Amino acid sequence: MQSTSHAFNENVDHALADPNLQDSLGKLKVGFSERRRQAAERLPEFEALRDRARDIKNHALANLDFYLEEFERKVVALGGHVHWAPTAADARDIILKLCQSMGARTVAKSKSMVADEIALNEHLEAAGIAPIETDLGEYIIQLRHEPPSHIIAPAVHLTKDQVADTFLEHHAKLGFTTRLTERNDLVAEARYVLRQKFLDADVGLTGANFLIAETGSSILVTNEGNADLSNTLPRMHIVLASIEKVIPTLEDLATLLRVLARSATGQESSAYTTLNSGPRRPGDLDGPEHYHVVLLDNGRSSVLGTEMQDVLRCIRCGACMNHCPVYGAIGGHAYGWVYPGPIGAVLTPQLIGVEEAGNLPNASTFCGRCESVCPVRIPLPKLMRHWREREFERHLTPAAVRQGLALWGFFARRPALYRRLTGLANRVLALFGRAEGRYRALPLAGGWTRFRDLPAPQPGGTFHSQWARKRGAR
Amino acid sequence: MSEARSQILNTIRRSLRRGELSGATREATLARMASPPLGPIPMRAQLPPAGRVKLFCQWAEINNATVARVSAAEVPGEVAAYLARNNLPARAAIAPSSQLDGLDWKSQKLLELRRGNAVASDAVAITGAFAGIAETGTLVMASGPEHPVTLNLLPDTHVVVLCEGDIVGGYEDVWGRLRARYGKNGMPRTVNTITGPSRTGDIEQAMELGAHGPRRMHILVVRE
Numbered sequence: 001m002q003s004t005s006h007a008f009n010e011n012v013d014h015a016l017a018d019p020n021l022q023d024s025l026g027k028l029k030v031g032f033s034e035r036r037r038q039a040a041e042r043l044p045e046f047e048a049l050r051d052r053a054r055d056i057k058n059h060a061l062a063n064l065d066f067y068l069e070e071f072e073r074k075v076v077a078l079g080g081h082v083h084w085a086p087t088a089a090d091a092r093d094i095i096l097k098l099c100q101s102m103g104a105r106t107v108a109k110s111k112s113m114v115a116d117e118i119a120l121n122e123h124l125e126a127a128g129i130a131p132i133e134t135d136l137g138e139y140i141i142q143l144r145h146e147p148p149s150h151i152i153a154p155a156v157h158l159t160k161d162q163v164a165d166t167f168l169e170h171h172a173k174l175g176f177t178t179r180l181t182e183r184n185d186l187v188a189e190a191r192y193v194l195r196q197k198f199l200d201a202d203v204g205l206t207g208a209n210f211l212i213a214e215t216g217s218s219i220l221v222t223n224e225g226n227a228d229l230s231n232t233l234p235r236m237h238i239v240l241a242s243i244e245k246v247i248p249t250l251e252d253l254a255t256l257l258r259v260l261a262r263s264a265t266g267q268e269s270s271a272y273t274t275l276n277s278g279p280r281r282p283g284d285l286d287g288p289e290h291y292h293v294v295l296l297d298n299g300r301s302s303v304l305g306t307e308m309q310d311v312l313r314c315i316r317c318g319a320c321m322n323h324c325p326v327y328g329a330i331g332g333h334a335y336g337w338v339y340p341g342p343i344g345a346v347l348t349p350q351l352i353g354v355e356e357a358g359n360l361p362n363a364s365t366f367c368g369r370c371e372s373v374c375p376v377r378i379p380l381p382k383l384m385r386h387w388r389e390r391e392f393e394r395h396l397t398p399a400a401v402r403q404g405l406a407l408w409g410f411f412a413r414r415p416a417l418y419r420r421l422t423g424l425a426n427r428v429l430a431l432f433g434r435a436e437g438r439y440r441a442l443p444l445a446g447g448w449t450r451f452r453d454l455p456a457p458q459p460g461g462t463f464h465s466q467w468a469r470k471r472g473a474r
Numbered sequence: 475m476s477e478a479r480s481q482i483l484n485t486i487r488r489s490l491r492r493g494e495l496s497g498a499t500r501e502a503t504l505a506r507m508a509s510p511p512l513g514p515i516p517m518r519a520q521l522p523p524a525g526r527v528k529l530f531c532q533w534a535e536i537n538n539a540t541v542a543r544v545s546a547a548e549v550p551g552e553v554a555a556y557l558a559r560n561n562l563p564a565r566a567a568i569a570p571s572s573q574l575d576g577l578d579w580k581s582q583k584l585l586e587l588r589r590g591n592a593v594a595s596d597a598v599a600i601t602g603a604f605a606g607i608a609e610t611g612t613l614v615m616a617s618g619p620e621h622p623v624t625l626n627l628l629p630d631t632h633v634v635v636l637c638e639g640d641i642v643g644g645y646e647d648v649w650g651r652l653r654a655r656y657g658k659n660g661m662p663r664t665v666n667t668i669t670g671p672s673r674t675g676d677i678e679q680a681m682e683l684g685a686h687g688p689r690r691m692h693i694l695v696v697r698e
Contacts, residue, residue, distance in 0.1 A: 137676035225687030254645035255513035283619035304489035
């Protein structure tokens with residue numbers, strides 16, 4: 001997928017002015033995040049499970065080479081194949097060749113963020129193979145030629161009416177000529193249309209939520225069952241997974257499953273959690289004849305051992321974006337690439353470069369809600385701060401910001417001067433009138449007041465002078 | 475391809491500032507896999523048998539399944555009655571399992587059963603279950619000649635026959651049973667854990683049932 005992360009500011013303007021998007025985003029607060037809170041409260045062990053989930057992922061990452069080799073050994077013993085893809089291009093080529101080996105014309109695809117990361121659909125289409133997205137949200141945005149706006153609810157930016165229009169436009173030729181108004185009718189129509197595509201597909205392609213080293217199993221978590229139809233009906237099942245998905249054992253899986261669904265949608269459990277271990281066996285009446293796992297690195301192995309390693313713990317639940325005030329205001333598309341929200345602000349510069357995506361980590365109020373709900377306790381604000389430092393070091397920060405910071409730094413290093421100046425500013429601001437407690441417009445500060453009010457200084461002087469008085473009084 | 479493999483593994487080792495795992499570290503990691511340590515297990519996954527069955531039924535119903543508690547002899551009658559109550563055809567694909575074969579289906583003259591995997595035209599599937607998990611009201615299906623996976627997925631209605639004795643507390647109990655049945659590190663090709671009917675929240679975050687899998691799930695919990 002072509003990134004527009006460099007145009008973040010323009011994307012944001014666009015998002016804030018989109019009434020349908022704002023309408024959809026308004027539902028986030030009462031939707032996923034409220035349900036997550038209730039689910040967490042229903043399970044007294046939830047916080048202990050989060051600690052354990054963090055420790056499991058840390059252990060797996062510290063021994064990643066070992067667990068990947070174990071996983072491979074088990075898959076091969078089960079009659080499956082493992083392919084190693086250092087880059088996105090390697091993974092695309094491996095998957096295309098596998099599809100071509102089956103003479104595939106269509107691929108039933110279950111939602112995979114990694115597939116978007118490597119721009120798989122475009123690659124298959126260019127070779128004359130049609131990838132068919134089968135997750136309802138992914139199907140909707142595929143029809144609309146849009147990228148996903150959320151990692152677990154890719155069409156969360158759309159209203160029901162927009163979906164109805166899209167279905168009418170694309171399904172009319174199949175005989176569905178009524179514009180639907182109810183959600184369940186929209187779901188039923190998509191089910192009917194997609195069912196035939198499942199039956200016709202030559203290859204099923206899925207991602208993986210986890211890989212289990214102990215058993216060689218790949219794990220798929222969905223609510224719809226689309227991943228299961230994708231891995232059951234076609235003759236070949238291809239699993240595309242990034243290397244950090246591997247965990248040691250089934251017991252570790254139990255812990256991670258207990259935090260995943262609750263963090264994501266507030267469900268006690270997703271409807272389907274499926275463990276696939278190899279191809280069809282003797283006596284089986286159904287299931288794929290061929291089973292392939294493609295392990296994608298795409299830069300992740302170099303993140304190990306660095307201050308960014310914690311990001312590799314991510315289990316892609318989406319809680320950080322569900323709780324982010326910035327995501328809640330601008331939605332996912334503004335981030336300009338595959339992964340939005342706080343996790344996107346940390347991952348995107350890593351995967352496509354700080355030059356392209358260096359502005360994303362600036363889109364945070366550092367309120368810390370993302371870290372407070374992360375099931376594997378990734379210190380997202382700290383990692384965003386890290387990227388801000390990298391951006392500054394590489395002189396990618398806009399000149400006005402750099403000059404402003406340099407000016408502030410000059411005074412901050414000269415405390416007496418700093419106190420005199422802030423005291424003066426305090427008195428000058430008071431002249432503009434502080435009756436309302438805030439300023440709607442200020443000379444030279446238009447960049448700030450265009451979007452928000454500046455709080456007026458409260459009576460009693462600057463923080464420094466109040467502090468000095470308090471200390472003196474003690 | 476082996477070049478790609480060593481490239482990835484070597485980068486990982488370089489980043490972690492070590493070579494291949496060896497000595498005590500390797501032994502410890504192998505030992506961790508051989509006898510997996512447990513995470514925190516929720517209290518509600520540790521109930522005695524009677525409490526487990528009750529909790530399973532509660533969570534299954536919260537997750538939009540329907541539950542009937544019956545004796546083994548009552549199963550065929552309850553299946554026929556359920557289909558009639560819901561205006562569903564008295565025709566089903568049934569898992570070719572010895573457990574289900576042992577039931578008196580002939581007592582239901584109108585019920586037409588076909589043993590085998592499901593095909594697109596099947597409206598109803600009847601299967602057993604490897605286990606039920608009380609913690610979340612989840613069914614565990616292990617694939618094999620006696621339980622084709624398509625039965626869990628293709629038909630609109632899924633009727634499941636689950637023995638009370640197969641209802642366990644939490645996921646960990648299922649792993650134990652899988653290891654006992656399929657050998658250490660062994661697994662059936664596919665394990666489907668299923669919690670209620672298929673659903674989606676992809677339109678305006680509102681849950682709708684019947685996305686791609688069954689719209690209806692009826693669980694017959696069989697007394698022992």
